[in-house]
Amino acid sequence: MARRGNGLNDNSPEKEGRKKISKESFRRGIRIFSYVLPYKFKFLIGLGFLVLSSLTFMIFPLLTGKLVDSSTGNADWFLEDIDMIALGLFAVILAQGIFSFFRVYFFAQVSENAVADIRRDLYSKFMMLPIPFYEKRRVGEITSRITTDVAQVQDAMSITLAELFRQITTLLVGIGIILWTSIKLSMFMLATFPVLVALTLVFGRKIKSLSKKTQDELANTNVIVEETLQAINTVKAYTNENFEIGRYQNSLSKAVKAALSAANYRGAFISFVIVGLFGGIILVIWYGATLVQNGDLTIGELISFIIYTVFIGASVGGLGELYGKIQSALGATERIQEILAEPEEATDKNLRPLSEIRRVRGDIRYNQVAFSYPTRPDIQVLRDINFSIQSGEKIALVGPSGAGKSTIVQLLLRLYDVSHGSITVDGQDIRQMSLTELRANVGIVPQEVLLFGGSIRENIAYGRPEATEEEIIMAARKANAYDFISSFPEGLDTLVGERGIKLSGGQRQRVAIARAILKNPAILVLDEATSSLDSESEHLVQQAMDELMQGRTTIIIAHRLATIRKVDKILVIDGGEIVEEGSHEVLSINDNGIYANLLKLQFEMS
Numbered sequence: 001m002a003r004r005g006n007g008l009n010d011n012s013p014e015k016e017g018r019k020k021i022s023k024e025s026f027r028r029g030i031r032i033f034s035y036v037l038p039y040k041f042k043f044l045i046g047l048g049f050l051v052l053s054s055l056t057f058m059i060f061p062l063l064t065g066k067l068v069d070s071s072t073g074n075a076d077w078f079l080e081d082i083d084m085i086a087l088g089l090f091a092v093i094l095a096q097g098i099f100s101f102f103r104v105y106f107f108a109q110v111s112e113n114a115v116a117d118i119r120r121d122l123y124s125k126f127m128m129l130p131i132p133f134y135e136k137r138r139v140g141e142i143t144s145r146i147t148t149d150v151a152q153v154q155d156a157m158s159i160t161l162a163e164l165f166r167q168i169t170t171l172l173v174g175i176g177i178i179l180w181t182s183i184k185l186s187m188f189m190l191a192t193f194p195v196l197v198a199l200t201l202v203f204g205r206k207i208k209s210l211s212k213k214t215q216d217e218l219a220n221t222n223v224i225v226e227e228t229l230q231a232i233n234t235v236k237a238y239t240n241e242n243f244e245i246g247r248y249q250n251s252l253s254k255a256v257k258a259a260l261s262a263a264n265y266r267g268a269f270i271s272f273v274i275v276g277l278f279g280g281i282i283l284v285i286w287y288g289a290t291l292v293q294n295g296d297l298t299i300g301e302l303i304s305f306i307i308y309t310v311f312i313g314a315s316v317g318g319l320g321e322l323y324g325k326i327q328s329a330l331g332a333t334e335r336i337q338e339i340l341a342e343p344e345e346a347t348d349k350n351l352r353p354l355s356e357i358r359r360v361r362g363d364i365r366y367n368q369v370a371f372s373y374p375t376r377p378d379i380q381v382l383r384d385i386n387f388s389i390q391s392g393e394k395i396a397l398v399g400p401s402g403a404g405k406s407t408i409v410q411l412l413l414r415l416y417d418v419s420h421g422s423i424t425v426d427g428q429d430i431r432q433m434s435l436t437e438l439r440a441n442v443g444i445v446p447q448e449v450l451l452f453g454g455s456i457r458e459n460i461a462y463g464r465p466e467a468t469e470e471e472i473i474m475a476a477r478k479a480n481a482y483d484f485i486s487s488f489p490e491g492l493d494t495l496v497g498e499r500g501i502k503l504s505g506g507q508r509q510r511v512a513i514a515r516a517i518l519k520n521p522a523i524l525v526l527d528e529a530t531s532s533l534d535s536e537s538e539h540l541v542q543q544a545m546d547e548l549m550q551g552r553t554t555i556i557i558a559h560r561l562a563t564i565r566k567v568d569k570i571l572v573i574d575g576g577e578i579v580e581e582g583s584h585e586v587l588s589i590n591d592n593g594i595y596a597n598l599l600k601l602q603f604e605m606s
């Protein structure tokens, strides 16, 4: 669990960022629009259609009023004929339909492309971020950046922005036209407005904070789903299905509670808008009717006035809702930008074929290496590790679980930097080497081989993507994998992974060995599987490993001591220190030694 962090502390800076729209958060949020720049022409065309569709929408009430006036003989406009005005109305509606289509079309072009660019950049960032970044956060939290948050930005770029523009145009143009129609009636109508607007804003804020809470709770439920689905075997092995269902149910109840509480406010908000609005309209009709009676206003003008009033009221209500959406979008963009601003590992950005990367000789030296994991700085996992391996030598790391063996090799790959001391390869501090060069020179056969979804060919070629078919087959043969691969009807094209066939532990290991053979590194790390294979499979894997080790500096993390008798040196690690060092012959006769005891223990067990 330590690997994932507790997730609680990590949430807090985000929640800080979500609180309100400040000048700073707005400035930062708006920076996401730099992703729109490559598509600025389409964006501007879309904006043009947005202006046109918003404006044509505003002509509609005016024409309706004129239509009524011409029916009562009050026409004083260039269009006097009822039929012509009705035709004009149709033309306006048709134009609005066409403009809306192009608005949606162009905004979709921009937002889909810009959002794909954001996703691509986020994913590239994910690939380039160092391991400690992942240990401080939950997987679900990170994936929601590239799913939920990006979706919110997309909404903002397409729908929210257009809505915002439309509502503001409606408000401004609407107010302009009603003032022009009747200042008296407008003043009367606008007197009710400040109250409405103020209350809307207060309500909007409350709804905003509640819907954030709902989102957070929902995110928590998703974290449970993801974590348990990733570890479904463990859940089942411990018969914890019901426990997990309970945990999910609890989390879901919290989400529902938060959602319902937010819904109450939303409901109240909507009622408020309805009552306020209709109350206001009745007042306007009443006052307007008296103005018509006095001859200050025509019936048509009153009707268009009322329609504008409805439009204005609706846009004020809509703006309250949009305020919440903009806040979420700003929160999302801030979180995305936080990730985009994270410092990356210094790996090469450009793809380089392995053959072009300098090959090291493979002399390795650990000088007084001490180390604590960044997530647990208080616990020293390694202290004062000193050893050296000459090019082509093989050493084995042995010791109880949790002693620090895997940590030693993770430092060699610079997945973490040492806290003290240094590691050199060919006499050069690895911190001074190019990270890509360093890692390209190290091959790993891990304890638990995880194959990617795809064909066996792709999985082997993962060691060197530019490898030819012959090279892949040769690697598979050397890894003792070709026989079982050819026994499948589809051979190298056999799919493995989630939707493919499941390979046995020994087969997976041989695929990983083939992958390493293809990579042809100067330095090799073999993390022996703890689970034992049947003796035939064991023999095949061992043979393949021997083939792989030839001519390479090799570090073996050994669990079964029988496999390491031939190595040049064995380092016994305990409590983060080297406690014994020597060949099998020397260590096995030291009766009080840990190695000799481990040997005895394994012998008795077998």
Ligand SMILES: Nc1ncnc2c1ncn2[C@@H]1O[C@H](COP(=O)(O)OP(=O)(O)OP(=O)(O)O)[C@@H](O)[C@H]1O
Binding pocket: 002, 003, 135, 373, 375, 376, 381, 399, 400, 401, 402, 403, 404, 405, 406, 407, 408
């Ligand atoms: N990512 C990590 N973050 C924090 N602590 C870790 C991390 N990985 C390992 N540790 C801790 O570091 C110590 C050494 O772990 P390491 O995995 O190196 O041991 P090991 O000797 O390889 O054990 P095993 O034989 O069981 O694989 C352990 O106490 C472990 O809890």
